[in-house]
Amino acid sequence: MRVAVTGGAGYIGSTLVRSLLDEGASVVSIDNLTKGDYRYLRALDHPDLELVEGDIRDRELLEGSFEGADAVAHLAAMPGLVLCRERPEEAISVNIYGTHQVLEAARRLDIERVVFCSSAAVYGTPVEIPVDEEHPLRPLNLYGVTKLAGEKLMECYHMNHGMETVSLRFGNVFGVGLYTHWETVIPKFVRQGLGGEPLTIYGDGESSRDFVHVEDIVQAIKLALKTEGIGGEAFNVGGETVKIGRLAEIVSEEIEKASGRGASAVHLPPRPGETKRFSYRLDKIEKTLGYRPGWSVRKGVRQLIAYRLRQMKGEG
Ligand SMILES: NC(=O)c1ccc[n+]([C@@H]2O[C@H](COP(=O)([O-])OP(=O)(O)OC[C@H]3O[C@@H](n4cnc5c(N)ncnc54)[C@H](O)[C@@H]3O)[C@@H](O)[C@H]2O)c1
Structure with a gap:
């Protein structure tokens, strides 16, 4: 093909x-x-x-x-x-x-x-x-x-x-592919946390999104x-629906496991043009195409942390 x-x-x-x-x-x-x-x-x-x-x-x-x-x-x-x-x-x-x-x-x-x-x-x-x-x-x-x-x-x-x-x-697509961007929320949290900065949450952290590897x-x-x-x-x-506040906790927990020190979070005003709660039903793609997501958010966060740490050591 x-x-x-x-x-x-x-x-x-x-x-x-x-x-x-x-x-x-x-x-x-x-x-x-x-x-x-x-x-x-x-x-x-x-x-x-x-x-x-x-x-x-x-x-x-x-x-x-x-x-x-x-x-x-x-x-x-x-x-x-x-x-x-x-x-x-x-x-x-x-x-x-x-x-x-x-x-x-x-x-x-x-x-x-x-x-x-x-x-x-x-x-x-x-x-x-x-x-x-x-x-x-x-x-x-x-x-x-x-x-x-x-x-x-x-x-x-x-x-x-x-x-x-x-x-x-x-x-919301995340995870290490052939490479990764660092601007979207999950990689940004990983970059901020490993850089010793607080994780920046727009709004109260109750907004949810569907994250897919x-x-x-x-x-x-x-x-x-x-x-x-x-x-x-x-x-x-x-993939998996997670609230942004919970996501910050997952990233902090995984950073603590990897580096011995977790990350704090700060709240910024919500951004215009964004919806608050979102989650997907996936029945149609699962039935018609046989799609099965294989990555949880936590597993993808671990992968990003390992990748970032390799980059920080100059190996990535
Ligand atoms: N990353 C996400 O979370 C996400 C979520 C929903 C949908 N999408 C969609 O998935 C697709 C790929 O996203 P991505 O995250 O890989 O983005 P990306 O910016 O990494 O890739 C887009 C590519 O298109 C190229 N491009 C832009 N304008 C072009 C033009 N006029 N002619 C030729 N090439 C051009 C860019 O150079 C870039 O390499 C996009 O259509 C995006 O809207 C992405």
Whole structure:
């Protein structure tokens, strides 16, 4: 199988590419390197990997790169509510127009399966918990709006062209993949705690989120790429629901086990555009795709601590 991956230099994308190569697939990645870095994939030095530097809004480049692919995994995006709020025009251009270009290039090349990386941000404030795929879609911020627009484009290509599109609504992704970012809440807590700083909690700590390990995300994307008989659908992809205050305790406990000293926490004002309680129902993806998350938050925190300690010793 040959898979075209957009955003292959990114955190999730590079972890996906490694896993696809491990399974014997050949992969072409398209990334403009605004955020990602190919050095981790280059280090694999794999004969079945092609690394293209380019923008998903450049359709000619996409068509050239997608040639011969059986499926597309579309991950390239301006991710996160903060970046989208700061650079709204680019967010709309990359996340919506760019997604259209990916679909159009796939259609022209008769590539049937396109998997789109969406987000829990499409739901907005839950009216019912746990949230299933039938829940109303009322995003609270531009990031969620662009992801919902991307999903609608996917549906459109399914209805109008019979393309097998699959949208995956990720929870908060964490854990060590081919590498890790340090900005999202779990890795940030680990970095702060091991650096001797207090863990910064926005709000009262009662907000909950679904946390899903990057290896489980990769499992879901691969199932969405390969499972037969699906198309025009969206799936929640989650792991474990934890309140932020409890998460700070777990990180502190695990840091204490690893280094002998726990971490304190400070509370900052809540951030605008964020919902308070969130948790996922995963029945649909478990039944339809056979997805089973394999990582608890605590196990992932331990992995991050070990990885950070190796980095601090200059071994990472
Ligand atoms: N990490 C999470 O918690 C999370 C949660 C929900 C959804 N997602 C979605 O998963 C996908 C991957 O996220 P990630 O965490 O790996 O982000 P990331 O920023 O690490 O990866 C995105 C990649 O896209 C590339 N890119 C950006 N604009 C581009 C463009 N115009 N053309 C080509 N490449 C471009 C970046 O250089 C980067 O390598 C994104 O679509 C994101 O919205 C992530």
